Amino acid sequence: KNREVEIDVILELDDKRIRILRKLGRKEEVKKSLFILVKKSGILDYALQLKQESSPAEWKKYFQDIIKDGESKNKGNLLSRLYYHENNFKNAYIYSKNLHDADYLELLAKKLNRDYPELACEVFRKLCFYFITRGSGWPYQKAGKMLGAIKKIDKNERYFKKVKEEIVNLYKKKYSLMAIIEKV
Numbered sequence: 001k002n003r004e005v006e007i008d009v010i011l012e013l014d015d016k017r018i019r020i021l022r023k024l025g026r027k028e029e030v031k032k033s034l035f036i037l038v039k040k041s042g043i044l045d046y047a048l049q050l051k052q053e054s055s056p057a058e059w060k061k062y063f064q065d066i067i068k069d070g071e072s073k074n075k076g077n078l079l080s081r082l083y084y085h086e087n088n089f090k091n092a093y094i095y096s097k098n099l100h101d102a103d104y105l106e107l108l109a110k111k112l113n114r115d116y117p118e119l120a121c122e123v124f125r126k127l128c129f130y131f132i133t134r135g136s137g138w139p140y141q142k143a144g145k146m147l148g149a150i151k152k153i154d155k156n157e158r159y160f161k162k163v164k165e166e167i168v169n170l171y172k173k174k175y176s177l178m179a180i181i182e183k184v
Helices: 002-024 027-041 044-053 056-072 076-085 089-094 102-115 117-132 138-153 158-171 175-183
Strands: none
Touching: 002 027, 027 044, 027 056, 044 056, 044 076, 056 076, 076 089, 076 102, 089 102, 089 117, 102 117, 102 138, 117 138, 117 158, 138 158, 138 175, 158 175
């Protein structure tokens, strides 16, 4: 807990420093500070601020450096969200493998749906099982919606039937879940 407080204080001081540098008109120092903060903290907001402060050519270089650093430090959350903001949804998917933020994953799946329906189905499958493990009631309802999303995407319904069968085999004794799954 003390470590979290220390990190919050450091980030707050860095935020103040960046605001002062902006007021002084020191754009290059602002960009360098933001770049260092992105690398140290892995916080997406700093990367988005850096993009806003940079020219397209500068951002391209910073982006590549952030990606390289993030890969070496295993920062999948930052990389996935950064690619998402760059509208590169396939790479956002690649780095989202270990993420558990259901809201973000659902947004990503919806974006993948148009160009990469098979990847969207994979994300919706992951969300299905995520919600099932969260308990009965609304999580089961949400799992049913995720399965329904797979059904809409999967025109020949092979993948849909496979996932549905997998759910039934694993959770057949959860009767309230089965009632929802059978309606999909």
